[in-house]
Amino acid sequence: MFISTPSRFLKHISMALGLAITTSSYAAGPDEQMIVNMLEAEYKNGGFKQGADCLGISEKKLLDALKANTLRCFQSGSMDDDCMEEGFQASLGVSESKFEHCEQLAEAEEGSNGFESEADALMEQLDDIYDELDGREPSAQQQAQIAMLEDRLKQSFTEQREHSLEEMSDAVELMAKSSAGTEGSITLPLYPKASMMIHMVAGVEMGGVQSLPAATFASADTQERIIAFYKKKLPNFEYKDLGGAGYLFMKEMPENFNMMSNLEDFMTTPHVFISSAKAGGGAPAGTQSMIEVAYKK
Known part of the structure; x- marks a missing residue:
């Protein structure tokens, strides 16, 4: 479930x-x-x-x-x-x-409960052994007990990490479900080998500026392959390499465009923004690139 x-x-x-x-x-x-x-x-x-x-x-x-x-x-x-x-x-x-x-x-x-309490109990047992030793070398029996507790502690941390990853996966799935079936309203070309993560069909308001509707996609393809696709599909859009920040196709891009100083233009102008997938950013496993498509209805 x-x-x-x-x-x-x-x-x-x-x-x-x-x-x-x-x-x-x-x-x-x-x-x-x-x-x-x-x-x-x-x-x-x-x-x-x-x-x-x-x-x-x-x-x-x-x-x-x-x-x-x-x-x-x-x-x-x-x-x-x-x-x-x-x-x-x-x-x-x-x-x-x-x-x-x-x-x-x-x-x-x-099986989602008890990870933290189990780890705390194991660490407390280890602390008790080391307190009892008070700097002395452990006996063979104590060494075996320490090794056993450390192994159980590693297993507990592994299980906790796996559970956290499952919860993240569930959240990604939930986010994608909220946007399912809305691709048809996007008026710019969509990269075929990409899955929608989120679609803000009403845009967002930030600093008193209302943005265009925008959708974010995840793709296992490289940024270079996606860039080549959009160079063919959006020949009338201006293209700019933003260095480590990503790559931008934008209609009527301001001269010397900078994401910070031209954020309002970015939010209100149709564009495709391609960037590297962020570690821990919630993208599906195997994702290399993120694609943001902002469009006019």
């Missing part, structure tokens, strides 16, 4: 919204419609069924509560755990004990 409980979904949507920020060169957040799209996409894919069944409520009721709570936090500018969880259980009309019971069942099923 992709998302098993309400509060785990709140965690995933917070992560997905964070990814939406890092995947856009505008460095601005998503709009309310994108949040609604994320929630409705997961609802249609059955992502709320397990949580709703356990809580004894309908999936629609869970969807409505998630919408209200998430949009409230988004509008207040507080997309943190405290805001996202505040009053959420009460809005579902279920008891606190029922809510906690379902959370515990899901955590046990997914």
Whole structure:
């Protein structure tokens, strides 16, 4: 099951919204419609069924509560755990004990709980042994015990890392679902070997400037291959190598274009911006290049 409980979904949507920020060169957040799209996409894919069944409520009721709570936090500018969880259980009309019971069942099923507490316990045992030794050489029995604890600690860290990667993958999937089926509204050519990560169909507002709609894509192809594609497809666009920042195709590019000083032009002018995939940026495995397409409707 992709998302098993309400509060785990709140965690995933917070992560997905964070990814939406890092995947856009505008460095601005998503709009309310994108949040609604994320929630409705997961609802249609059955992502709320397990949580709703356990809580004894309908999936629609869970969807409505998630919408209200998430949009409230988004509008207040507080997309943190405290805001996202505040009053959420009460809005579902279920008891606190029922809510906690379902959370515990899901955590046990997914094996997602106990990583940190297990690591803390193992480190505490190691500390106790070293305190007991007080600088002396360990006995053969103590050496064996230390080796065993260190091996278990490494395994615990590996499992925790794998779980974090799974959660990141889930957030990427959620973000992509919110934009599924919207490619047809993009009026500039799309690179064929790329998958959409996020589509801000209403653009974003930053510093009082309203941007064009923009979509971000991930591709396993090199930047050079993508550049060659757009040189053919956008012969009337100006092209500029931005050094380590990326490569830009832009309609009516200002002279001596600079991303910082010409940010308003960048946000309001159709363009294709190609950059290297950022490590940890939420792109699918194997991604080499990111492509941002900003267009006029």
